[in-house]
Amino acid sequence: MAALSVSALSYSFGPRVVLRDVSFTVRPGDFTVLLGLNGAGKTTLFSLITRLYSARTGEISVFGHDVDRAPRLALARLGVVFQQPTLDLDLTVEQNLFYHASLHGFSPARARPRILEELTRIGLADRRGDRVRALSGGQKRRVELARALVHSPSLLLLDEPTVGLDMESRQFLLQHVRDLCRAGIGVLWATHLIDEAGEDSRVIVLHHGNILADAPASELAAPPATLKDRFDALTRKAA
Amino acid sequence: MMDADALHFGAGAYWQCLAGIIRREALRWLHQRGRFISALVRPLVWLVIFAAGFHFVLGVSISPPYRTYIPYEVYIAPGLAGMIQLFNGMQSSLSMVYDREMGSMRTLMVSPFPRWFLLICKLLAGVAVSIVQVYIFLAIAWFWDIKPPITGYIAVFPALVLSGLMLGALGLVLSSFIRQLENFAGVMNFVIFPMFFTSAALYPLWRVQQASLPIYWLSEFNPFTHAVELIRFALYDSFNPVSALVVCGYLVLFMGAAIIGYDPGRGLLARRGGGGE
Numbered sequence: 111m112a113a114l115s116v117s118a119l120s121y122s123f124g125p126r127v128v129l130r131d132v133s134f135t136v137r138p139g140d141f142t143v144l145l146g147l148n149g150a151g152k153t154t155l156f157s158l159i160t161r162l163y164s165a166r167t168g169e170i171s172v173f174g175h176d177v178d179r180a181p182r183l184a185l186a187r188l189g190v191v192f193q194q195p196t197l198d199l200d201l202t203v204e205q206n207l208f209y210h211a212s213l214h215g216f217s218p219a220r221a222r223p224r225i226l227e228e229l230t231r232i233g234l235a236d237r238r239g240d241r242v243r244a245l246s247g248g249q250k251r252r253v254e255l256a257r258a259l260v261h262s263p264s265l266l267l268l269d270e271p272t273v274g275l276d277m278e279s280r281q282f283l284l285q286h287v288r289d290l291c292r293a294g295i296g297v298l299w300a301t302h303l304i305d306e307a308g309e310d311s312r313v314i315v316l317h318h319g320n321i322l323a324d325a326p327a328s329e330l331a332a333p334p335a336t337l338k339d340r341f342d343a344l345t346r347k348a349a
Numbered sequence: 350m351m352d353a354d355a356l357h358f359g360a361g362a363y364w365q366c367l368a369g370i371i372r373r374e375a376l377r378w379l380h381q382r383g384r385f386i387s388a389l390v391r392p393l394v395w396l397v398i399f400a401a402g403f404h405f406v407l408g409v410s411i412s413p414p415y416r417t418y419i420p421y422e423v424y425i426a427p428g429l430a431g432m433i434q435l436f437n438g439m440q441s442s443l444s445m446v447y448d449r450e451m452g453s454m455r456t457l458m459v460s461p462f463p464r465w466f467l468l469i470c471k472l473l474a475g476v477a478v479s480i481v482q483v484y485i486f487l488a489i490a491w492f493w494d495i496k497p498p499i500t501g502y503i504a505v506f507p508a509l510v511l512s513g514l515m516l517g518a519l520g521l522v523l524s525s526f527i528r529q530l531e532n533f534a535g536v537m538n539f540v541i542f543p544m545f546f547t548s549a550a551l552y553p554l555w556r557v558q559q560a561s562l563p564i565y566w567l568s569e570f571n572p573f574t575h576a577v578e579l580i581r582f583a584l585y586d587s588f589n590p591v592s593a594l595v596v597c598g599y600l601v602l603f604m605g606a607a608i609i610g611y612d613p614g615r616g617l618l619a620r621r622g623g624g625g626e
Contacts, residue, residue, distance in 0.1 A: 160459045182358070185461035196456045198373070200380035205373070212369020213460035213467075215362025 111174050113138045113265040113296025114159070119168030121154060128154045129319045132168070136298050138264065141291045143307040143327070144300040145341065146316035152300040153193060155316070156269045160190055172265055186214065189263035191254050193270045197242045203229070204238040207257050214261040221260065228256035232286065248279025255283065265296045272306065280306075304338045313337070317345050358462065366462050367470045374441065374474035375481075388436065388482050389489075392429035396493060400425050412553060414587035426487075426495045427581035428550025430505075431512060433486060434479045435541055435573060438516030439523070441475035458611075465608050468521060472604075475520075476513035483509055501584045508583035508593075512576035515596050518603035519572065525610025548574040549581075572599040 114136040121129040129151045136142045146152050157163045159170055161177050161184075170177045172184040197206050204225060211221035229235040232252040234245075242250060251271060258266060268287065272280040284306060291297050299306065307313050307327045315323040322344045323330060331337040378385055400422040415423075457467055487495070487502065497505075523540065545551075547567045554574070558565040568574050575592040582589040 160455075162455060162458055182461045182463070185459055188459070190459055192455055194455075196453060198377060198453070201373070201376055205376060209369050209373045210456065212365050212372070213457065213462070215358050215365050215462070217361070217365050 111138075112136065112171075113140070113173060114298060115169075115171045115174075116155075116159070117169050119155075119158065119170065121151075121158060121163070121167075127319055129158075132316075132319070132321055134314050134321065134324050136265065136296045138296045139291050139294050141288055141297050141299065141308070141311040143311050143313050144298055144316055145302070145304065145307060145313055146300070147302050147345070149318075150302075150316045151319040152316060153269055156190070156192075156267055156300065159267060160188065161185065186261070187264045189258035189261070189266045191251075191258050191266075191268040191271050193273065195250060195254070197250060197253060197257070199243040200241060202239055202241055203234065203245070203253050206242060206253065207238075207260055210257045211260050216261065224260050224262070225256075228259050229253075232256050246279075248275050248282070251275060251279065251283060252286075255286065259290075263295070265298070266290065267298050267300075269300045270302070271299070272301065272303065284308075304341055307337060315341060315344055317348050320348065322348055363462070363466065366460070366466070367473065370457075370467075370470040371474040371477050374471075374478050378478050384440070388433060389485060391436065392433055392486050393489060395429050395432070396422060396426065396490060396495075412555070414582045414585035414589075420494075422493060423495055424553070425551055426490055427584055428545075428548070428577045429490075430483045430486060430509070430580050430584075431548075431550055431573060431577040432545060433482045434476075434509065434513045434516050434576070435544065437475060437479035437482065438513065438518075438520040439541060441471070441478065441517065441520065464611055468604075468607055468611055472514060472517045472521065475517045476510060479513045479517075480506070480509045497584045498586055501586050504586055505580060505583040508579045511593070511596050511600070512579055515572060515576060515600040515603065518600055518607055521607035522603050522610060525607055544571060544573040547571050548577055550574075550577045572596065575599075 112135040116135070117133045119129055119132040120127070132151075132155065134142075144152055144155070154163070159172075159177065161181055164178060173187050175183040175187070177184045198209070201209070207225045207229070208218060208221055211218075211225065216224070225238070226235060229238050232255065234249060234252060234256070237245065237249070242253065245253065255268075255271070258268075266287070272283055275283070287297055287299065288308070299311075301307075309328050309331075311327050313323065313325065313327045313330055314321060323340075327337060330340045335343075378388075403421050457471065458464065460467055484502075487497075487505075547564060548571050549568060550573070554565060554568055557568055572595070575595040578589050578592040579596055582592070
């Protein structure tokens with residue numbers, strides 16, 4: 111069963127069509143990169159998957175649960191790292207994670223070992239009592255990733271997670287998420303940075319609300335062409 | 350990985366969600382010192398300076414629930430308790446709009462609990478914080494000779510819950526429908542001050558009626574008037590059924606509108622998305 115299935119999805123803001131007949135799937139264990147320039151419709155797509163907007167036409171399901179008809183089951187299996195920072199700066203790292211766990215119905219006793227486990231995995235267990243304000247940009251992003259994983263989701267959505275981060279933090283985040291894929295979590299990683307799509311990833315090119323390509327990165331970047339050459343060619347053609 | 354099909358949200362999970370949202374609201378309130386202090390100082394300034402200034406100008410004759418002539422400070426104390434809840438209701442609901450461009454609301458809304466439940470939790474969390482503030486205010490006011498009967502402190506609790514819910518729900522409606530209210534100054538000018546000044550908080554309505562009939566009727570329909578009267582009567586061991594009914598009516602109205610406003614695809618989220626990608 112697909113971790114995420116999007117079929118014939120279209121969405122408009124008034125007369126402006128933002129997504130046009132978008133269909134794709136993410137399988138468990140897939141590292142799928144949603145590649146698109148700013149304004150391609152990536153954030154709108156994420157907002158529709160997470161039910162911040164409702165789908166006008168088309169269907170979205172998470173592990174077979176339609177997000178409109180069975181939102182509870184769909185959202186319970188979903189972890190999200192939003193493009194905007196969403197941590198409470200005045201609260202400690204741990205308090206932020208406890209809050210998130212409670213939004214998934216976890217008691218503090220049930221949440222505590224999960225929080226410690228996730229913070230240990232991102233190397234910030236010793237900072238759990240610090241206020242988020244005291245962390246660096248990269249550390250905050252890592253905490254957001256840990257938070258998205260506290261309730262053990264099976265599908266992870268990340269919207270431009272590396273924007274504004276230094277090279278080291280980017281690498282850490284990418285490596286960590288790839289490890290999660292190997293553990294069986296399906297990942298949809300939205301970005302405009304082409305080099306974040308590794309050879310083993312699947313790439314969906316989204317441009318002006320249309321899917322221009324959906325294939326393994328190795329197939330799209332057949333030598334001598336690079337992925338960037340292919341992306342440029344596709345988007346130029348569409349323009 | 351979690352088997353979501355086996356996942357069931359019993360009453361315990363709902364309780365954890367509510368407790369978590371209240372805990373966060375309380376922690377935020379305590380950590381944001383400015384908000385904490387101004388919430389306490391604002392009504393005290395009114396009580397100590399404003400009421401003292403008008404002490405000899407405005408006498409208040411005997412009118413229910415008071416059984417004797419009362420000094421002006423005693424009259425405005427319930428109004429100031431209402432003011433705490435009015436500010437708090439607007440602040441906690443609107444914080445969802447202007448706190449880091451809705452980031453905290455996105456986090457809340459992707460919770461698998463039903464959206465109406467999340468909104469009610471958010472509302473209850475704000476009310477809990479506002480009630481603590483009101484009791485701190487009443488404790489300090491005791492030293493200014495605002496001494497309602499001891500039983501009044503207990504009787505006022507359900508009144509504060511009801512008025513807090515109604516004012517918080519109003520804040521939710523505003524945060525979901527009105528795009529322009531993106532800073533607190535706008536809310537002060539167009540919501541809080543008009544509601545506060547055209548209410549029974551600062552002067553009894555019979556006085557307003559003598560001065561201006563249109564403003565009197567405006568005050569009668571003002572939900573804040575009835576929140577204040579509900580608090581005033583409860584604090585003095587009485588019950589004002591008309592105000593209780595009006596506050597309940599406005600609560601149902603505002604809550605219904607807020608649930609529509611936060612429905613995906615309608616209200617705030619869809620319209621805000623217009624500016625996004």
